[in-house]
Amino acid sequence: MSLKQKILDFFTRKSTASTGGGEKAIQKQAQMGKLTARQRLEVLLDRNSFHEYDLFVQHKCKDFNMDTKTLHADGVVTGTGMIEDHPVCVFAQDFTVAGGSLGLMHARKITKLMDHAIKMGMPLIGINDSGGARIQEGVNSLAGYGEIFYRNTLASGVIPQISIVLGPCAGGAVYSPALTDFVFVVDKISKMFITGPEVIKTVLGEDISMEDLGGAKVQNEVSGNAHFYARTEMECFDQVKRLFTFIPWSNRKKPDPFPPKSPKAKFNINNIIPAEANKPYDIRDIIKALVDDSDFLEIQESWAANIVIGFARINGDTVGIIGNQPMVLAGVLDVDSSDKAARFIRFCDAFNIPLLTLVDIPGYLPGVDQEHAGVIRHGAKVLYAYSEASVTKITLILRKAYGGGYIAMCSRHLGADFVFAWPTAEIAVMGPEGAANIIFKSEIAEAPDPDEMRKLKVQEYTEKFANPYVAASNGHIDAVIDTEETREAIIHSLKVAAQKREPRPFKKHGVPPN
Amino acid sequence: MNDRKKLNIDYTVYETFLTKKFVNRKMYAPADPKKITAFIPGSIREIYVRKGQKVKEGDPLFILEAMKMRNSVYSPLNGKIKEVHMVSEQKVAKNQLLIEFE
Numbered sequence: 001m002s003l004k005q006k007i008l009d010f011f012t013r014k015s016t017a018s019t020g021g022g023e024k025a026i027q028k029q030a031q032m033g034k035l036t037a038r039q040r041l042e043v044l045l046d047r048n049s050f051h052e053y054d055l056f057v058q059h060k061c062k063d064f065n066m067d068t069k070t071l072h073a074d075g076v077v078t079g080t081g082m083i084e085d086h087p088v089c090v091f092a093q094d095f096t097v098a099g100g101s102l103g104l105m106h107a108r109k110i111t112k113l114m115d116h117a118i119k120m121g122m123p124l125i126g127i128n129d130s131g132g133a134r135i136q137e138g139v140n141s142l143a144g145y146g147e148i149f150y151r152n153t154l155a156s157g158v159i160p161q162i163s164i165v166l167g168p169c170a171g172g173a174v175y176s177p178a179l180t181d182f183v184f185v186v187d188k189i190s191k192m193f194i195t196g197p198e199v200i201k202t203v204l205g206e207d208i209s210m211e212d213l214g215g216a217k218v219q220n221e222v223s224g225n226a227h228f229y230a231r232t233e234m235e236c237f238d239q240v241k242r243l244f245t246f247i248p249w250s251n252r253k254k255p256d257p258f259p260p261k262s263p264k265a266k267f268n269i270n271n272i273i274p275a276e277a278n279k280p281y282d283i284r285d286i287i288k289a290l291v292d293d294s295d296f297l298e299i300q301e302s303w304a305a306n307i308v309i310g311f312a313r314i315n316g317d318t319v320g321i322i323g324n325q326p327m328v329l330a331g332v333l334d335v336d337s338s339d340k341a342a343r344f345i346r347f348c349d350a351f352n353i354p355l356l357t358l359v360d361i362p363g364y365l366p367g368v369d370q371e372h373a374g375v376i377r378h379g380a381k382v383l384y385a386y387s388e389a390s391v392t393k394i395t396l397i398l399r400k401a402y403g404g405g406y407i408a409m410c411s412r413h414l415g416a417d418f419v420f421a422w423p424t425a426e427i428a429v430m431g432p433e434g435a436a437n438i439i440f441k442s443e444i445a446e447a448p449d450p451d452e453m454r455k456l457k458v459q460e461y462t463e464k465f466a467n468p469y470v471a472a473s474n475g476h477i478d479a480v481i482d483t484e485e486t487r488e489a490i491i492h493s494l495k496v497a498a499q500k501r502e503p504r505p506f507k508k509h510g511v512p513p514n
Numbered sequence: 515m516n517d518r519k520k521l522n523i524d525y526t527v528y529e530t531f532l533t534k535k536f537v538n539r540k541m542y543a544p545a546d547p548k549k550i551t552a553f554i555p556g557s558i559r560e561i562y563v564r565k566g567q568k569v570k571e572g573d574p575l576f577i578l579e580a581m582k583m584r585n586s587v588y589s590p591l592n593g594k595i596k597e598v599h600m601v602s603e604q605k606v607a608k609n610q611l612l613i614e615f616e
Contacts, residue, residue, distance in 0.1 A: 203581065204555040205605030222535075278528045280518065305533060329536060330521050330528035336535075362523040368542035402524070431526035 017055050017072045021096030029096050034167060034189055035233055037077045037092035040127055044237045045081035045090065052079040054109045061103060064136045071097050074106040075130075078113045080122075083244050089117035092127035095167050099131030102173065106134070107144025114151040121250035123160040125240070128177060129167030145172045152179035157350035159250045162240060165190040165226075166233060170214075178225065181347055182243060182299070185216035185226040186236045192219055192226075224303040224336060246297055246311035246318045247351060254352050255318035264294040269483040273424065277399055277466075280330070283308050283323040283358060286398065290356075290487050292316065299344065304336035309344040314356070315491045319394075320348035323358035324409065326399075333405055334365035335378040342381035342512075349389035354494060357386075357416075359397040361405035362431065379408065380513040386414040388510060392497035394490055397421040397468065397477065403430050412476050417500065418493040419477040420486070421468035427477070428470070432462040547590060550613040552606045556580025561602055563613070567595045575613060576600070591615065 001009065020026065020036060029036055035043065041050050057074050059066065075097035080089055091110050093100040110126070117124040133141040155161055156179065163177035164184045168191045177183045177192070185192070193214035200206050200213070212218065219226035228243070230236035248255045267289035272281050288294035291312035298310040306329040309322050322341050324331035333341075348355050364370070364379060386393070386408070395416040401409065406427060410416045421427065429435060437444070440457040447453035464470075471477050481489050521528050559577040563569055569589045578585045593615040600612050 204607075205557070206555065206607065278526060280528070280530045326528070326530065328531050329533060330523055330530040332523060362526060362528060365536075366523065367539065369539045430524050434525035437525055 014055065020072055020094045021098070025096035032167075032189075034095070034129070036096060037094040037127065037129070040092050040166065040233065040237075041077060041079075041081065041090060043234065044125070044127075044240065045083060045088075046085065049082035050079055050090075051081065052077065053113065054078055057105050057109055059103045059105045059134075059137070061134075061137045061140075063138070066136050069098075071103075073097065074103060074109065075100050075134075076102075076106045076109050078109045080113075080116075083241060086122075086244070086249060087120075088123045088125055089113045089120075090125040090127070093130045093167075095129040095131075098134065100129050100167065101131050101134035102141055102144055103134035103137040104140040104144045107141075107147055111144075111147045111151055114148070114155060117159050118151070118155050121159060121252055123162065123244070123247075123249060124155065124180075125162045125164065126176065126180070127164045127166055128169040128173065129165075130173055131168060132171045132173050142172065145176070148176050149179060152176055156181075157251060157346075160247050160351065162243070164236060164240065165192055166236070167191070170194070170196055182227045183219070183225060184228045184230065184236050184240060185219050186233055187216045187229070187231050189233065190216040190219065190226070220300075221302045224300060224340065227299050229302065242297060243311075246313075247353070251351055257316045258292070258313055260313075260316040261293040261295075263289050263291060263487070267294055269486070273398070273483075277424075277426065278330075280327040282327050283325045283331070283360065286358060287312060287321055287323060290314065290490065291319075291321075296321070300340055304334075304340045306331055306334065307337035307341050309340060311353070314487070314494060317494060318353050319356045319494075320344060320353045321356045321358065322410075324361040324405075326360050329365060330362050331360050331400075332362060332365040333379055333382065333408060334370055335373045335375050338375070338378040338382045342385040345382075345385035345389055349385070349391050352391060354392035354394065354497070355386075355389060355410065356490065357393070357395045357410035359395060359401045359406070359409040360399045361402065361409055362400050363403050363405045377513040379404070382408045383414060384510070384512045386410045386416075388512075389415075390500075390502040390504060392494065392500050393417050394493050394497075395419045396486065396490075397425040397427060399424050399426060400431070401425060401427045403428075415502075417497055418489075420479055420481050420489055421471070421477045422483055422486075423468065423480060425468035425471075425477075425480070426466040427468055428465045432458045432466050435465070436461045548593070548596075548615040549611055550575065550587065550590075550615075552578060552608055552610045552612055554578065554580040554585070555608045556585075556606065558600045558602055558604045558606060558612075559584060561598065561600065563595050563598065565595055565598055569593065569595065578606070587612075 055073055059074050076093050078091040161180035162182050163180045166189055170193050174192045191210050191214050197208050197210050197213050220229035228239045269289045272285045287296050296310055296312045306325050308325045393410050393416045395410045412419045436457040444450050444453045468480050518529050519532050521530050557579045559579045561576045562574050570592050573589045575587050596614040596616040
């Protein structure tokens with residue numbers, strides 16, 4: 001073969017392998033409203049930045065006539081590329097090739113890339129679109145999954161791992177996204193479940209559609225498995241890119257700083273908080289009043305909405321914000337909101353992102369369902385995550401900080417570095433009504449007019465204890481500050497804590513409640 | 515979430531929105547020892563008792579097959595069967611009422 005022929009041969013091989021499952025399968029993919037694996041990478045990555053690995057990898061399966069079948073790239077496109085000029089490792093399962101089914105070589109392509117990402121200290125993005133295990137490959141396919149899970153776990157807390165579920169992701173396969181940091185889903189395209197509708201129907205007689213069982217909406221609103229929900233694939237990729245503006249490339253780095261910007265003027269704190277302490281407001285309006293350009297990237301917006309989590313910047317630097325949401329369930333902690341907050345806190349701690357906690361919490365949600373669902377161990381996760389976190393921890397108490405909720409929301413006692421309270425703060429063992437009923441029980445019962453006496457005692461308790469000054473007099477908070485000076489106080493705290501070091505006792509790892 | 519509701523947390527009443535999950539939560543009812551329900555969704559394979567029959571604690575009542583396992587369900591008490599709410603080969607949901615004692 002002449003040199004020219006060799007080069008020609010190479011180009012033929014390359015273009016053949018790049019066709020994936022062929023014209024028909026690609027058309028079918030488009031009919032389902034989905035982009036192909038290669039199109040997805042084009043949209044996600046900076047223009048012409050994708051460098052492919054392992055295009056010519058082939059499966060080794062001989063059973064069931066598989067030795068006569070060529071599966072291009074073994075059903076997954078892997079490589080490196082750039083997002084906003086930063087390198088990332090990325091794989092995209094190709095549904096047009098044998099339904100994106102995962103065989104051993106398919107998995108090995110992914111694990112090679114994962115090893116690379118860990119070594120080089122850069123994020124891993126996986127685009128999942130696969131029918132599941134390649135049954136013909138039997139236990140080798142399971143081996144492949146296991147090798148991916150193992151690396152997901154090793155990489156956890158070392159590099160950010162992002163899963164974009166753009167098709168089915170079922171059975172064992174779906175554990176990989178669950179082990180990663182952020183899961184993105186798209187309406188009508190993403191389907192995630194351990195056991196599918198068919199099995200559920202035959203075995204258990206429950207009839208449910210794929211969409212209702214594990215569609216994007218369900219994962220976003222009901223299960224809490226997904227972190228970001230988009231209506232289209234294009235919107236989803238924009239969300240991924242936006243997330244990357246807030247997070248660092250690995251645990252050895254800090255997020256890139258941005259030019260500082262003031263919050264937008266229309267968010268005026270004093271117009272947001274109602275005068276009555278039991279009236280709701282949207283904590284996100286307070287967040288927007290404090291952060292650069294009022295730009296807040298909320299995570300898990302539609303699940304456990306009684307707590308709000310997300311990223312923003314203050315004076316140009318990323319902070320992770322956790323805020324009780326008085327608008328939903330009065331902002332209580334419960335099973336789901338505890339899980340949501342705890343995992344976010346641990347992500348921020350792992351990746352050097354300071355925590356800003358906004359407290360307005362009446363306590364824990366009462367109820368048999370909560371107790372039986374294990375609110376004790378779920379609630380304990382928040383305590384664990386805050387105590388464990390050694391990044392800068394800034395706490396601002398806006399209104400209520402009662403009882404266990406006060407302790408849990410990054411109090412001084414769990415190692416907060418800076419604790420501020422507004423003059424509207426009420427830091428107490430419980431709300432005035434509850435406290436007065438207990439402390440003055442006999443006085444109220446024995447009074448000629450118990451209701452009048454209760455009112456009196458509630459008022460007495462409110463005046464004495466429903467304020468920030470008892471806590472301030474004990475040094476549990478550092479300063480009572482005016483709403484207007486809050487942003488400046490946070491900026492100053494971040495500067496003070498820029499070189500924070502907080503050594504911890506040696507351990508292999510902790511054993512957090514779950 | 516629709517209208518603002520009142521929510522009592524530790525004797526303080528808050529105005530707030532409720533979540534679907536909270537609104538649809540199952541109210542607790544203590545277990546009734548005289549009612550046997552399916553502890554797992556599955557299929558009824560054998561029924562050993564009928565209405566009006568007297569059974570002793572530990573007598574087999576029926577077999578509930580689920581996840582390829584045939585689970586024998588035994589009587590938790592001495593008593594008389596008031597009603598049998600299932601037929602052989604029926605698929606049953608979790609917590610579905612199957613047998614009532616008098």
